[in-house]
Amino acid sequence: MTTITPPRAPVTSSLTSGVLPKWAPWAVVSGSLSVGLVGGLGLGLALPLSLVIGVLLVMVALPAVSWQVEGGRRAKDRFVTVLVSLAFALAMLPLLSLMITVTQNGIHRFDGTFLSSDMRGVLGEGGGALHAIVGTLMITGAAALISVPVGVMCAVYLVEYGKGRLARWVTLLVDVMTGIPSIVAGLFAFAFFAIFFGPSIRFGLGGAVALSVLMVPVVVRSVEEMLKLVPNELREASYALGVPKWRTVLRVVLRTAAPGIATGVTIAIARVIGETAPLLIITGSTTATNWNLFDGRMSSLPIFTYYSYSIPGARPEFGVERAWAAALTLFVIVMGLNLVARLISRFFSLPTSR
Amino acid sequence: MTKPATAQSGTPSSDPPPGGDSPRGTSTGEPPNAESRRRGRSGKRIGDQIFSGTAVGAGVLILVTLAAVAAFLLYEGLPALVADPEELPGGEGFIAYVTPLLFGTVLAAVIALVVATPLAIGIALFISHYAPRRVAAGLGYLVDLLAAVPSVVYGLWGIFFLAPNIVPVYQWLEEYLGFIPFFAGPASATGRTMLTAGLVLAVMILPIMTAVNREVFLQTPRLQEEASLALGATRWEMIRMTVLPFGRSGIISGSMLGLGRALGETLAVAMVLSASDVITINLIDSVNSSTIAANIALDFPESSGLAVNALIATGLVLFALTFVVNFAARAVVARRRDFSGANA
Numbered sequence: 191m192t193t194i195t196p197p198r199a200p201v202t203s204s205l206t207s208g209v210l211p212k213w214a215p216w217a218v219v220s221g222s223l224s225v226g227l228v229g230g231l232g233l234g235l236a237l238p239l240s241l242v243i244g245v246l247l248v249m250v251a252l253p254a255v256s257w258q259v260e261g262g263r264r265a266k267d268r269f270v271t272v273l274v275s276l277a278f279a280l281a282m283l284p285l286l287s288l289m290i291t292v293t294q295n296g297i298h299r300f301d302g303t304f305l306s307s308d309m310r311g312v313l314g315e316g317g318g319a320l321h322a323i324v325g326t327l328m329i330t331g332a333a334a335l336i337s338v339p340v341g342v343m344c345a346v347y348l349v350e351y352g353k354g355r356l357a358r359w360v361t362l363l364v365d366v367m368t369g370i371p372s373i374v375a376g377l378f379a380f381a382f383f384a385i386f387f388g389p390s391i392r393f394g395l396g397g398a399v400a401l402s403v404l405m406v407p408v409v410v411r412s413v414e415e416m417l418k419l420v421p422n423e424l425r426e427a428s429y430a431l432g433v434p435k436w437r438t439v440l441r442v443v444l445r446t447a448a449p450g451i452a453t454g455v456t457i458a459i460a461r462v463i464g465e466t467a468p469l470l471i472i473t474g475s476t477t478a479t480n481w482n483l484f485d486g487r488m489s490s491l492p493i494f495t496y497y498s499y500s501i502p503g504a505r506p507e508f509g510v511e512r513a514w515a516a517a518l519t520l521f522v523i524v525m526g527l528n529l530v531a532r533l534i535s536r537f538f539s540l541p542t543s544r
Numbered sequence: 545m546t547k548p549a550t551a552q553s554g555t556p557s558s559d560p561p562p563g564g565d566s567p568r569g570t571s572t573g574e575p576p577n578a579e580s581r582r583r584g585r586s587g588k589r590i591g592d593q594i595f596s597g598t599a600v601g602a603g604v605l606i607l608v609t610l611a612a613v614a615a616f617l618l619y620e621g622l623p624a625l626v627a628d629p630e631e632l633p634g635g636e637g638f639i640a641y642v643t644p645l646l647f648g649t650v651l652a653a654v655i656a657l658v659v660a661t662p663l664a665i666g667i668a669l670f671i672s673h674y675a676p677r678r679v680a681a682g683l684g685y686l687v688d689l690l691a692a693v694p695s696v697v698y699g700l701w702g703i704f705f706l707a708p709n710i711v712p713v714y715q716w717l718e719e720y721l722g723f724i725p726f727f728a729g730p731a732s733a734t735g736r737t738m739l740t741a742g743l744v745l746a747v748m749i750l751p752i753m754t755a756v757n758r759e760v761f762l763q764t765p766r767l768q769e770e771a772s773l774a775l776g777a778t779r780w781e782m783i784r785m786t787v788l789p790f791g792r793s794g795i796i797s798g799s800m801l802g803l804g805r806a807l808g809e810t811l812a813v814a815m816v817l818s819a820s821d822v823i824t825i826n827l828i829d830s831v832n833s834s835t836i837a838a839n840i841a842l843d844f845p846e847s848s849g850l851a852v853n854a855l856i857a858t859g860l861v862l863f864a865l866t867f868v869v870n871f872a873a874r875a876v877v878a879r880r881r882d883f884s885g886a887n888a
Contacts, residue, residue: 267778274674277666278683281754284701284747285690291705292697343602351599360603362874363610369801369870370613370863371808372695373837377859378613381620389852403609410606436595464694467810467837471844492696496811499700517697524692532685 210259215268218255222247248272289521296518299511305519309477309494314505319516321479322494325394326523328483329473329490330463332398333405338455340402341409342444348410349417350439367407375403376468383472392474394483397490400468405458412454416447449538453531460527464520466492491520613863621857624850632854633843634821642858644823648738648833649862652813653806655742655827660750661799667750668757673783684758691751699815702744707735707816714739714828725825732830736818739827741835744812749802756801756877760794761787793876800873804866807837814838836862 223244230240249272257265307318344364348357379400383391420443428438444451474487475497495516502509629637671684711733718729768786777785788795819834819842834842836858844855 263778263781267780270780270783271674274666274670277663278670278675280663281667281687281690281747281750285686285693287705288693288697288701291701295704340602340605343599344606347599347603351596352603356600356603360606362871364606365874366867366870367606367610369804369808369866369873371810371837371866373810373840374613374617374808374859374863374866377620377840377856378616381616381856382612384620385616389848403613406606406609434589434592436589436591439595460692464692464696466694466696467841470811470841474845492694492811495696495700496815499703499815513700517694517700520694521697524694525689528689528692 208260209264210256214255215252218252219248219272222251245276249276292514292518292521295511295514296516296521299515300518304512304515308479309489312477313503315508317508317512319491319494319512319519321477322489322491322516323519324479324481325473325488325490326463326492326520328481329394329397329401329469329488330459332395332483333401333462334455334459336398336402337405337409337458341406341455341458342413342451344406344410345413345417346439346444348414350435350443364407364410367403368411370403371467372400372404372465373467373471375400376471378403379468379472392472392487393485394473394480394488397469397473397488398483400472401462401465404465404468405462408458408461409455412457413447413451416450416454417443419450420446449534452538453535456527456531456534460524460531463527464492464524466496469493470496491516491523495520614860617856617860617863621853621860624853624857627850627853631850633851638854638857641854642836642861644821644833645836645839645858646861646865647823648819649807649835649837649865651825651833652738652742652745652817652835653803655739656745656749656806657799657803659743659746660753660802661795663746664750664753664757664798664802665795667754668761669783669787671754672758672761673779673787684755687754688751690747695748695809695811696815698744698748698812702740702812702816703736706744707740709735710740710743711735717828726827728826729829731828732818734818734830736816737828737830738817738832741813741817741832742827744816745806745809748809748812749805752805753798753802756798757791757795760791760798764790797873797876800869800876804870804873807869808862808866810837810841814841 226242226244226247227240230243231237235243249269252272253265253269256268260268303316304318305323306320307316308321309317309319310321344360348361348364351357352360376397379396380391382399383393383396424442424446425438428442429435433441469490470493473490473493475489475493476487477489480486480488495513498509498513498516502513624632625638627638629635629640632638632641634641667687671680671687675683711731714727714729714731714735714737717727718731721727722729764787768790769782772782772785773779813835814837817832817834817838818830819832819838821834822831823833824831840855840859843851847855
């Protein structure tokens with residue numbers, strides 16, 4: 191018994207020695223950050239610069255401390271941990287800054303008048319984005335009407351029917367199509383309709399066609415993923431009951447995947463609703479509300495934002511104000527759609543899907 | 545090397561094929577198809593024939609659309625390609641017209657790529673291997689939000705926030721790194737330079753690159769990760785020895801997808817960049833090359849006649865460029881899938 195007691199102390203300490211206690215890295219991080227901040231501000235530097243100094247201090251101090259206690263390998267590990275966390279923080283900076291800038295600048299004109307009046311006859315103050323909101327909703331709606339059936343059927347083909355070379359090519363080209371620049375989609379719609387209606391053609395449906403080119407591949411990809419998640423047993427059970435394949439796909443597979451499909455479609459809509467470039471080319475812009483997709487120029491929120499900034503009119507300050515308010519409207523719509531997509535997938539997703 | 549991978553990811557995912565970008569899982573594809581073949585032999589399910597016909601039609605429509613994009617752009621762009629050089633904007637022919645634009649397009653995209661690639665790898669690692677698992681999905685969602693922001697909003701942000709605030713950095717670059725041709729200066733007073741455009745593009749392509757990287761990092765065979773940890777590797781050594789080698793082709797294809805996006809991005813560049821018709825590698829002064837997409841967006845609404853055809857022809861060049869980049873990226877991913885065993 192007496193021989194056991196002496197070794198015990200070295201054993202326990204060898205497990206914990208050479209490792210920083212859990213609180214130590216945090217202490218070093220917050221310590222060096224605050225030293226950098228206080229020192230930087232104390233020397234009269236700007237806040238961002240002091241923050242940079244603080245971060246640099248962290249990158250030096252933590253590995254140094256770790257090197258002393260834990261040795262080189264762990265020091266390197268700590269250093270990479272700091273780098274990786276820093277990368278994430280850096281990515282959050284623009285998101286935060288975007289949200290703050292857009293809200294700050296846009297909230298001023300984001301009011302009832304803005305949402306309920308158009309720009310007809312407005313030269314200076316006032317005016318609104320009603321025509322643009324109507325245009326955006328109609329064009330995006332039409333694009334969704336075109337893309338959802340095509341996209342869903344294409345995904346059904348890939349998952350339920352597709353085999354061999356054609357399916358492989360479709361899969362690959364759907365992926366390639368997701369990378370088509372949006373302006374090229376607009377040029378395509380223009381080139382297509384200009385053949386029939388002449389080079390001055392500008393109308394809403396053309397914009398819907400252009401957006402569909404961008405939207406279909408997104409829909410295909412997400413619906414495809416959802417269909418693949420439908421367990422095969424469901425299909426087999428349906429076949430075993432003598433249900434023909436097309437009814438199985440319609441009533442069992444698509445039905446089961448419906449919430450996922452809804453999520454995917456919502457995200458696809460959110461993706462195209464902010465597209466500016468194609469609409470710039472094929473729908474043009476106008477100041478009055480146009481309810482007709484088939485005739486005449488049609489404004490939309492992104493276009494309205496762009497032109498309010500680039501051609502602000504006689505009193506530029508009001509134009510820029512409207513641009514920010516329109517950007518905020520667009521931002522709210524897009525974030526709302528993303529939120530809706532999240533909620534759909536959270537509350538309606540199947541127990542089988544995860 | 546692949547053996548543990550197959551064993552590991554094969555077992556749990558044999559039934560619902562793994563999510564992400566995996567190709568059609570063989571398990572879902574096979575039985576329905578065997579079924580349909582039997583049906584087809586026994587004859588007449590008219591509903592089946594209509595439905596499968598529609599499905600095939602939708603698939604073929606994708607191919608037709610892509611072909612149509614190329615065909616119509618070529619048709620409308622051709623007049624500019626064969627026209628008398630003097631009639632084109634610039635008056636020196638199409639090649640001379642498109643070269644500076646092509647240069648600017650590639651330059652801006654390359655800047656974006658250089659900035660975004662290491663960041664995207666870091667963010668993806670953070671989400672896949674560093675962040676607590678409980679919050680990882682939420683953090684991924686935050687990064688995806690960056691992709692949801694419309695490009696016109698990025699444009700406004702770039703002009704009114706980023707550009708003015710980055711001017712001191714440019715002045716610093718000019719003063720201390722001016723010997724590098726990229727930073728020769730004189731630094732732009734408005735900040736609306738090629739570098740600013742590249743930075744905005746970098747932010748815009750971060751989400752897709754992060755998403756691709758994250759996905760391949762998460763597919764790293766768990767047994768390999770655990771084996772290296774069990775041998776006493778630190779987390780970074782584990783990542784360097786298992787995750788990064790496994791994900792290399794994913795990183796490459798993710799970067800190429802980002803490159804494709806950056807090449808085609810329009811409005812943000814059109815708004816941020818103060819462009820002129822030059823070729824310059826000076827990134828921080830106020831004279832910058834334009835990009836193809838930005839040039840189309842800026843000039844198209846005011847153009848008519850042959851100028852429109854010329855713009856469409858530049859659009860065709862852009863389409864070809866992005867098509868090649870995206871095709872190569874996807875081919876890399878597809879090839880990797882065939883033998884990696886990650887999606888068994």
